[in-house]
Amino acid sequence: MGYHIYGIVTRLVCPYDSSVRIFYQALLLIPCTAVHAAPRVCHPATEAARYTGKDICIAAHIYDIAQLRDGTRFLDTCSPETSDADCRFTIASLPQDRRDAGNLNELRGKDIELRGTIHSVNQRSLIYLSNARQLHGGAEKFRPNPALLAGFNAEQGKAPVHDPSLSGNHHFSVFRASH
Numbered sequence: 001m002g003y004h005i006y007g008i009v010t011r012l013v014c015p016y017d018s019s020v021r022i023f024y025q026a027l028l029l030i031p032c033t034a035v036h037a038a039p040r041v042c043h044p045a046t047e048a049a050r051y052t053g054k055d056i057c058i059a060a061h062i063y064d065i066a067q068l069r070d071g072t073r074f075l076d077t078c079s080p081e082t083s084d085a086d087c088r089f090t091i092a093s094l095p096q097d098r099r100d101a102g103n104l105n106e107l108r109g110k111d112i113e114l115r116g117t118i119h120s121v122n123q124r125s126l127i128y129l130s131n132a133r134q135l136h137g138g139a140e141k142f143r144p145n146p147a148l149l150a151g152f153n154a155e156q157g158k159a160p161v162h163d164p165s166l167s168g169n170h171h172f173s174v175f176r177a178s179h
Contacts, residue, residue: 045089048125062107071095097130
């Protein structure tokens, strides 16, 4: 009799040596390791400054939500007893992210876990909430570097950067073997 993998006899399906059997057994272990992976570590908002420039998870309580005239929303993570000068962490959601970030008013009075890159602005730590998936461990919205897009128009039919290897009229190839 062969080896059984989910009721399938491997000797009848794959009559190879033990390396194939080991491959299939390892393939079966992948879902098990994903289930038993280490839980996500969320750092308290008070420690955010230690992680400037890093993509991490922050655990915070949302006390209030303020909105500026331009539509920028700030999620206040400091208690009403904490002065503005002593509040060292905030969450901001820009107007252009309103649709993707969703209704932030639902977060008022709740404890949240938010993934994002920690920025330092005026001696405060800040995370931009650009997409609702950040509240579930997902990544921030991708924003292309505008300096790299300068002068690029997709309708021009050319690459946004000059790369000699992309042009068809070069005289030599660096990948050509020398004899």
